Amino acid sequence: MTTFPEDSILVLLETTPSGTPARSAAGLLGAAAEVGTPVALIVAGPDGAADTAAAAGDLGAAYVLTAQPESVSSLLAVPTVDALAAAAGLVRPDAILISNSVDGRDAAGRFAARTRFALAVDAVGVGRDPEGIVAHHSVYGGAYSVDCAPTFGAPVITLREGAVDSRAEARTPQIESLDVPSSGIAAASIESFEARTVTSTRPELRGAVKVVAGGRGLTSQEQFALVDQLADVLGAAVGASRAAVDAGWVPNNYQIGQTGISVSPQLYVAIGVSGAIQHRAGMQTAKTIVAINKDPDAPIFEIADFGVVGDLFQVVPQLINSLSARKE
Amino acid sequence: MKIVVLMKEVPDTYGERKLNLETGLAERSDSEAVLDEIGERALELALSLAGSLDSPEITVVSMTPESATTTLRKALAMGADKLVHIADEKLVGADLGLTAEVLAAAIRRTGFDLVIAGNLSTDGQGGVIPAMLAELLGVPHASSLTSVEVSAERVHGTRETDGGIMEVAAALPAVISITERFPAGRFPNFKGIMAAKKKPVEKLTAADLEVDPEALDVPRSIMLAVSERPARSAGMKIVDEGDAGEKLAEFLIQNRLA
Numbered sequence: 001m002t003t004f005p006e007d008s009i010l011v012l013l014e015t016t017p018s019g020t021p022a023r024s025a026a027g028l029l030g031a032a033a034e035v036g037t038p039v040a041l042i043v044a045g046p047d048g049a050a051d052t053a054a055a056a057g058d059l060g061a062a063y064v065l066t067a068q069p070e071s072v073s074s075l076l077a078v079p080t081v082d083a084l085a086a087a088a089g090l091v092r093p094d095a096i097l098i099s100n101s102v103d104g105r106d107a108a109g110r111f112a113a114r115t116r117f118a119l120a121v122d123a124v125g126v127g128r129d130p131e132g133i134v135a136h137h138s139v140y141g142g143a144y145s146v147d148c149a150p151t152f153g154a155p156v157i158t159l160r161e162g163a164v165d166s167r168a169e170a171r172t173p174q175i176e177s178l179d180v181p182s183s184g185i186a187a188a189s190i191e192s193f194e195a196r197t198v199t200s201t202r203p204e205l206r207g208a209v210k211v212v213a214g215g216r217g218l219t220s221q222e223q224f225a226l227v228d229q230l231a232d233v234l235g236a237a238v239g240a241s242r243a244a245v246d247a248g249w250v251p252n253n254y255q256i257g258q259t260g261i262s263v264s265p266q267l268y269v270a271i272g273v274s275g276a277i278q279h280r281a282g283m284q285t286a287k288t289i290v291a292i293n294k295d296p297d298a299p300i301f302e303i304a305d306f307g308v309v310g311d312l313f314q315v316v317p318q319l320i321n322s323l324s325a326r327k328e
Numbered sequence: 329m330k331i332v333v334l335m336k337e338v339p340d341t342y343g344e345r346k347l348n349l350e351t352g353l354a355e356r357s358d359s360e361a362v363l364d365e366i367g368e369r370a371l372e373l374a375l376s377l378a379g380s381l382d383s384p385e386i387t388v389v390s391m392t393p394e395s396a397t398t399t400l401r402k403a404l405a406m407g408a409d410k411l412v413h414i415a416d417e418k419l420v421g422a423d424l425g426l427t428a429e430v431l432a433a434a435i436r437r438t439g440f441d442l443v444i445a446g447n448l449s450t451d452g453q454g455g456v457i458p459a460m461l462a463e464l465l466g467v468p469h470a471s472s473l474t475s476v477e478v479s480a481e482r483v484h485g486t487r488e489t490d491g492g493i494m495e496v497a498a499a500l501p502a503v504i505s506i507t508e509r510f511p512a513g514r515f516p517n518f519k520g521i522m523a524a525k526k527k528p529v530e531k532l533t534a535a536d537l538e539v540d541p542e543a544l545d546v547p548r549s550i551m552l553a554v555s556e557r558p559a560r561s562a563g564m565k566i567v568d569e570g571d572a573g574e575k576l577a578e579f580l581i582q583n584r585l586a
Binding site: 014016017022076077081100101102103105106107108109110112113114116117118119120121122134138139140142143144145146147148149150151152153155158185186187188189190191192193194195196206210233234252259266267284288289290292296301302303304305306307308309310311314315316317318319320321322323326 | 346347352365366423424425428447448454455456457458459460461462463464466467468469470471472484487488489490491492493494495496497498499502508509544546547548549550551552553554555556557560561562563564565566567568570571572573574575576577578579580581583585586
């Protein structure tokens, strides 16, 4: 039987419906490798588990546990938590890292409640001090940094997707299959599942390196296409302020801000976004912020590295032309 | 049908929110306190379900400081039947584990067929309490629902995740969490406000619930350090004179951002 290193960090890897590691995997394993030896847990159906394990190794997993608990595709969260409990018992990790996604939070919440491990959510990084693993958080839209640790024992930490840039070196992992006893705890049943079809070649908003966001200043759904065009020239994801979402120009999952998605891209371009405090809370940790707005007093200019006071319907097309011309 | 709705008081996001740099706790006095909007949506859902259910009783359960009673009364004015307010100095700064234990004990004491919560609060943004409660209460849990149907024995809903959309169902009793897709809470009318004054408010402490906030045998998450990030300062601001788009392109290229 495998002995796991003293400094093991157990990582719950999410997989896509096709069985490959989800986008969150690289950051989770990167964070784990910074503070210990990454041990990946893959909970999925039997198809392609070996391929997934090898892919996890490419992302830095030193060990991979594969689990196929009963009813994993028909019951919500509980089978994954049963697998986590079995893995934690076997590995005795210094910390358990899970993606701060909807599914990740469900698993982390149930797992922490079951094991009574201390839980820290939405961390933007992890560290290690003499006492153990510390979670770094960014609070109130990045206005504060807070470090948390458990009084004792291993912490369960959910990691914000896209927050950790470091990547672990590829390895050939030691793969082991994990036996998962069912807890028999009542779970909701999954009656049907429809994978989100990727309709655009644009990067996803969460975790995107570049983001172009549009607001009220676009004035209509048709005009919002300007945001899409600029995003495509830059290879950026598209987001929106609440005003644009409420107006129905874009779907809810475009919303950036306090109630919506938080992003920390390298580049954030705000077009016709006034920069209300709730919007800023979701984007002010961006490395470079560019704003175009006709109102010289718009609060977005207070945090913009490059601000343009002007008519976005003049400035943005010129910007798009200028960028396209230079690309050719 | 006993419905429990979880609500809490949060600093208004329309104002500036502050953390105390010594305690790491929210400066409640610095920002106006309001009922969390997502909790109001959860209550609105409970109120809209009530009409089609057999002898519905809606209890709002909230763990929040003593001073929040006035804010919480709004829930009664909106139409909740009863308020269970857990207020205890010893619970100030409670971590997620302790919060879940206390809420689970209060919900068990109240009795429930369905617990409705928001998927994410606007302040802590933890989004894990509903799952923790389900585990502690030993019941099914369906999170991030965008539609909900409830019958006498079952809850059914549409759940949206990053990966896709699923239809889920669970036998009652169960815990569900809902997203912002649900309609905003109704405004209390005069009749509701008057009626709220006569509705029962139960005040509880951790001791009443037989939870020891100072127990040393359970690991708790504690804050080691808190610091305020330096405020972002404004950079260059130009007024368009017909060439701002080109200048901006230049800026992006120079900074290797295009």
